[in-house]
Amino acid sequence: MPSTRNLSPAIAAAGLVGGYAVARWTKKRPLGGVVLAVAGGVAAREWQQxxxxxxxxxxxxxxxxxxxxxxxxxxxxxxxxxVFSVAGAMAGAAYAVTRNAE
Incomplete structure (x- = not known):
């Protein structure tokens, strides 16, 4: 089973994609911001660890x-x-920084 650290690139990408999707489909931008912020916070904690x-x-x-x-x-x-472009770039950056950190 992969560790949570290995999932941080996916968490960050999902936050960007999910935040936009929620904002678009609910027509409530603040709700999309909540998704973006929560995923960013989880990813940041994983990056720090x-x-x-x-x-x-x-x-x-x-x-x-x-x-x-x-x-x-x-x-x-x-x-x-x-959105998919920046999510992919973010996932790549997170992977590059954290891949050897375990």
């Missing part, structure tokens, strides 16, 4: 930047492609 406070802070900053960056990207390539 796996790789330390500095790595967790950097990855949390990347998570927020991915969310913010998806908005202008959506104007160029569409909303869902933008």
């Amino acid at each position: 796996a790789a330390g406070a500095k790595a967790a802070a950097a990855l949390t900053g990347a998570y927020v930047a991915a969310f913010a960056g998806s908005h202008p990207l959506a104007k160029k390539i569409g909303a869902w492609p933008a």
Whole structure:
């Protein structure tokens, strides 16, 4: 069974995708923000346990930047492609930072 640390890239990506999906389908942006924040908090805790406070802070900053960056990207390539793009990039970054940390 994989450890929780190995799931942190998926948690971060799911937070970005899930937050957008909830906001879009419920038409309640704050509810999507709750999903985004909860997943980000869980991922940040896992990043800190796996790789330390500095790595967790950097990855949390990347998570927020991915969310913010998806908005202008959506104007160029569409909303869902933008969300999936930043979620994939975030998962890749989280994996790169935490893969050898166990």
